[in-house]
Amino acid sequence: MPTPEVIVCPDAGRLAERAAGLIADAAAEAVRARGVFTLALAGGATPAATYAALAARRPELDWQAARVFTGDERMVPHADPRSNVGMACRSLFDLHPVPLGRVFPVRTDLPPPAAAADYAATLATVFGVPPDGPPPAFDLILLGLGEDGHTASLFPASAALAERRAWVTWSPPGGLPPPVPRVTFTLGTINAARRVMFLVSGEAKAEIVRTVRTSDADVWTVPAVGVRPSTGTLTWVLDAPAARLLPTSPGE
Numbered sequence: 001m002p003t004p005e006v007i008v009c010p011d012a013g014r015l016a017e018r019a020a021g022l023i024a025d026a027a028a029e030a031v032r033a034r035g036v037f038t039l040a041l042a043g044g045a046t047p048a049a050t051y052a053a054l055a056a057r058r059p060e061l062d063w064q065a066a067r068v069f070t071g072d073e074r075m076v077p078h079a080d081p082r083s084n085v086g087m088a089c090r091s092l093f094d095l096h097p098v099p100l101g102r103v104f105p106v107r108t109d110l111p112p113p114a115a116a117a118d119y120a121a122t123l124a125t126v127f128g129v130p131p132d133g134p135p136p137a138f139d140l141i142l143l144g145l146g147e148d149g150h151t152a153s154l155f156p157a158s159a160a161l162a163e164r165r166a167w168v169t170w171s172p173p174g175g176l177p178p179p180v181p182r183v184t185f186t187l188g189t190i191n192a193a194r195r196v197m198f199l200v201s202g203e204a205k206a207e208i209v210r211t212v213r214t215s216d217a218d219v220w221t222v223p224a225v226g227v228r229p230s231t232g233t234l235t236w237v238l239d240a241p242a243a244r245l246l247p248t249s250p251g252e
């Protein structure tokens with residue numbers, strides 16, 4: 001993996017704008033090269049501002065050429081305020097319920113194991129690859145970072161983190177809110193992407209950002225260190241508070 005790119009923006013607003021620009025660029029490049037842009041969205045609260053900034057750039061983005069997934073999902077109805085795809089659609093597509101046909105939500109009406117298998121099958125169908133082969137290569141996977149070092153819904157010392165064959169797996173309610181089961185991409189799927197981008201904001205993440213970026217922590221205790229794209233690139237888009245403890249905070 002090439003050396004990760006680290007972009008530090010002055011504040012959360014500038015992070016959102018910079019990330020939206022990077023996403024729009026990745027989309028344009030993918031559509032030029034392959035006629036389609038495959039994107040997996042991050043959940044949690046941080047990306048909402050980026051999705052809103054991206055929505056403002058709507059004319060630049062040919063969403064009809066996009067195929068949008070979520071890298072993980074809480075097993076709640078899409079209309080539930082805790083839903084990752086629901087948050088993305090409210091802030092990005094400004095549509096609700098989920099605009100089918102270009103956004104592929106996890107079937108949260110199924111039991112978690114079945115929902116994970118169903119999502120993997122959807123990936124195979126949309127990407128046109130055999131379901132028992134290597135994971136498909138997303139053009140871009142967005143990720144958040146939890147204070148415990150989790151990313152997507154790959155929590156420390158979890159069976160989901162240890163999953164090496166499935167493209168998508170599930171995890172029971174973790175110690176972090178919301179206390180619901182989750183479906184998540186596995187590290188194999190994340191690391192197959194052409195580009196992976198962490199979006200991390202706020203002082204509360206400064207310690208874990210330093211741990212992930214500079215320590216020799218192992219993936220079992222700090223899952224985010226397992227994000228090492230096999231052939232793709234890794235970009236960290238941080239705001240200054242989240243980057244505060246990095247040895248040299250490169251400017252944006």
Ligand code: 6PG
Nearest residue numbers: 043044045046144145146151152
């Ligand atoms: C989720 C996310 C999760 C999130 C981190 C950071 O479903 O919660 O996928 O991995 O990205 O927990 O969340 P915040 O952006 O809310 O801090």
